[in-house]
Amino acid sequence: MECIRNTLDRRVQFYEDEIRKLSEQRLMPVWNFCNFFILKESLAFMFEMAHLHDDALREYDELELCYLETVNMTGKQRDFGGADHGDDQATLLNPINKPLTQMVQEDTFREFEFRQYLFACQSKVCPGQNTYIMLNMLAALW
Numbered sequence: 001m002e003c004i005r006n007t008l009d010r011r012v013q014f015y016e017d018e019i020r021k022l023s024e025q026r027l028m029p030v031w032n033f034c035n036f037f038i039l040k041e042s043l044a045f046m047f048e049m050a051h052l053h054d055d056a057l058r059e060y061d062e063l064e065l066c067y068l069e070t071v072n073m074t075g076k077q078r079d080f081g082g083a084d085h086g087d088d089q090a091t092l093l094n095p096i097n098k099p100l101t102q103m104v105q106e107d108t109f110r111e112f113e114f115r116q117y118l119f120a121c122q123s124k125v126c127p128g129q130n131t132y133i134m135l136n137m138l139a140a141l142w
Helices: 002-024 033-049 053-071 100-105 111-125 128-141
Strands: none
Touching: 002 033, 033 053, 033 100, 033 111, 053 111
């Protein structure tokens, strides 16, 4: 058990170091949200698999804040709505409706798809009995 914990700690440290490096470059013109997303999502997923739901939720929340800051920067606007068949409806609690990670890597995602994906991920890891309260708070902010 100790070996698994040590391995997780090393991986978490690696991801946190890489995320910190990217965060420091956030205001530079060469900064890429897609790389940041992949690292943050991977870290959140590791926490989720280790049943560290509070930590996973924190990562998704930070990812959402960073995305909103990026979107609100001049020249970084994205199309909001979807263009594919079925994009006129939301599946708010299904994070695998579209291959968002791939779409982020290709930089072809739309704001609605991304925000819907984050909401679904946050909903999935909401801890404990306060899940419905947390979901309502997230929905109100969305």
